[in-house]
Amino acid sequence: MKHLAIASKTAKAVGDDEATRRIRALGQRITVLRVAVLRTLLEAGQPLSHQEIQQRVENQEALPIDRVSLYRNLEWLVQMGLAHRITADDRVWRFSARRDQEAPRHPHFHCTRCGQVFCLVDASVAIPAVPSGYEVKELEVVLNGLCPQCGRHAADTTLPREEAQSSVTASRPS
Numbered sequence: 001m002k003h004l005a006i007a008s009k010t011a012k013a014v015g016d017d018e019a020t021r022r023i024r025a026l027g028q029r030i031t032v033l034r035v036a037v038l039r040t041l042l043e044a045g046q047p048l049s050h051q052e053i054q055q056r057v058e059n060q061e062a063l064p065i066d067r068v069s070l071y072r073n074l075e076w077l078v079q080m081g082l083a084h085r086i087t088a089d090d091r092v093w094r095f096s097a098r099r100d101q102e103a104p105r106h107p108h109f110h111c112t113r114c115g116q117v118f119c120l121v122d123a124s125v126a127i128p129a130v131p132s133g134y135e136v137k138e139l140e141v142v143l144n145g146l147c148p149q150c151g152r153h154a155a156d157t158t159l160p161r162e163e164a165q166s167s168v169t170a171s172r173p174s
């Protein structure tokens with residue numbers, strides 16, 4: 001069941017990493033940008049916005065990439081099923097590489113404090129029954145709330161804020 005054998009000595013070499021293998025497995029043409037963008041998503045392990053992907057491709061892959069090329073390559077990865085797109089309520093598109101064990105339709109969690117989006121890969125979402133004549137092409141479930149880290153942070157800051165409020169009330173002129 002384990003796929004650790006995949007990690008060979010040459011895994012880091014150009015043309016023989018996970019991203020290259022995934023594209024090659026589909027019989028698709030290998031291009032430097034396709035590999036760089038997919039590798040960036042695989043290494044991130046969580047959904048990234050266009051801007052974050054562009055920064056990482058330029059910094060970590062040392063590849064200049066313009067906005068249009070990035071859009072085109074991301075669209076291609078989504079079409080090929082190598083990545084999926086998430087639209088959270090901040091209207092920012094984010095992209096994530098498809099993982100082996102993830103549910104084909106999983107919900108996403110958007111933290112309204114830090115803005116991060118997480119794939120809830122173990123949870124699957126059922127398509128609601130729709131009236132006849134309607135055909136569901138896509139289903140997106142985004143849950144908004146606080147991630148574990150921000151939830152803890154929020155609990156820490158609740159008390160001082162309440163104290164500040166009550167002191168204002170106390171100094172109100174009578």
Ligand SMILES: [Zn+2]
Nearest residue numbers: 111114147150
């Ligand atoms: Zn958060």
Ligand SMILES: [Zn+2]
Nearest residue numbers: 084096119120
């Ligand atoms: Zn996801």
